Amino acid sequence: MKIAMISEHASPLALAGGVDSGGQNIYVANVARQLHRAGHEVDVFTRRDRSLLPLVSEMDGIRIINVPAGPPRQLAKERLLPYMDEFADFLVSFFRNERRPYDLIHANFFMSGKVALQVKRALNLPVVMTFHALGRVRRIHQGNDDGFPDERFAIEDDLVRHSDVVIAECPQDEIDLIDLYDADPERIEIVPCGFDVDELQPVARREARATLGWPQDEFIVLQLGRLVQRKGIDNVIRGIGALKRDHGVAARLYIVGGNSESPNEIATPEIARLRGIAVQEQVAAQTTFVGRRGRSHLSLFYSAADVFVTTPWYEPFGITPVEAMACGTPVIGADVGGIRYSVRDGATGWLVPPRDPAALAARLAHLHANPARARQMGEAGLARAQSEFTWEGVARSLEHVYRRVARLPQPRERDEAIAARSARSAAGGAFG
Known part of the structure; x- marks a missing residue:
């Protein structure tokens, strides 16, 4: 044709x-x-x-x-x-x-x-x-x-x-x-x-973290995608704050995305708003803005994280949860639109209400306390991605x-x- x-x-x-x-x-x-x-x-x-x-x-x-x-x-x-x-x-x-x-x-x-x-x-x-x-x-x-x-x-x-x-x-x-x-x-x-099977695949977590220069022994949460308000990244930051206050877990959050490779508030004004929220939640020291990264590096980021989180208000489909699953990483996603379809609640990760930091924090705390369950979810997500979403x-x-x-x-x-x-x-x- x-x-x-x-x-x-x-x-x-x-x-x-x-x-x-x-x-x-x-x-x-x-x-x-x-x-x-x-x-x-x-x-x-x-x-x-x-x-x-x-x-x-x-x-x-x-x-x-x-x-x-x-x-x-x-x-x-x-x-x-x-x-x-x-x-x-x-x-x-x-x-x-x-x-x-x-x-x-x-x-x-x-x-x-x-x-x-x-x-x-x-x-x-x-x-x-x-x-x-x-x-x-x-x-x-x-x-x-x-x-x-x-x-x-x-x-x-x-x-x-x-x-x-x-x-x-x-x-x-x-x-x-x-x-x-x-x-x-x-x-x-x-x-x-x-997702592209030649582009995204699991990398051993220790290897991925070593390549990125990330700490080996911390609980790491990844948010990756466009930095626009409807993506609910503010909710993720507040969830990290609730995780610290209510569950005693000081997770490290990496936020990948933006209009430039360095996290520039002029090029990406949304970064300034999100940094302000991190300060309010007293998690600024735990929150790192990475900037935009090329697709050839994404397997490293997805694989280095303990969990990938995305909590938009609405999402017609949402490619990033599928990409994370393709790298063997469990996903916590908002119970909206396409994420409700791609993430199998309780199997490949969890669905949580959007704009609900406490619900997000509770699921993060469970994964932190149950690394074997997190590995099982990552393996189930990888199998689902490879069978349904290439x-x-x-x-x-x-x-x-x-x-x-x-x-x-x-x-x-x-x-x-x-x-x-x-x-x-x-x-x-x-x-x-």
């Missing part, structure tokens, strides 16, 4: 960890990479956000088309909607000039979906839609802090009605699509996010969806058809 992926604000070339660089960037990069490895031709269309970017870049055999839409500089995703008509006009022209036509479009995020529907109407191409986050769910949880206009809701309604298939990343995502958008369950497919499996599931919407034979049907043609050809040669 020839597949066009649209990801207007989340380029697969961007470093994850910034305010607008996270799960979607990782998703698009890995799905495209796996589809290419499976023999498909994949182009990713993303907005040009730097003036020196060429029109076409390349990543592991995948073309990245840096679409000239809006000013060639970084803009918050909340400011990009006015440029989507320009983005769509470019794609229609680009698609028409390609020697080999595209079989389908896979749009990521609602603005990419808006573009995809305009291309669909111009060129009659099927559209697969992954929202990554739903506007109505975001508004429920963020209220006035949601920077997107109400226009988003009508765009999403249109996408739910007119996309050929909508990908839900977890059961809660499917429920939200049906309850809040009146989506047709027959046109929803659940396909989760994943990017290869994700891409294979998407490939089946793509073939159906593009009205192409599935791999088994294709192989059977090739075998039948070969048999007919052989028979003709024998008897002709």
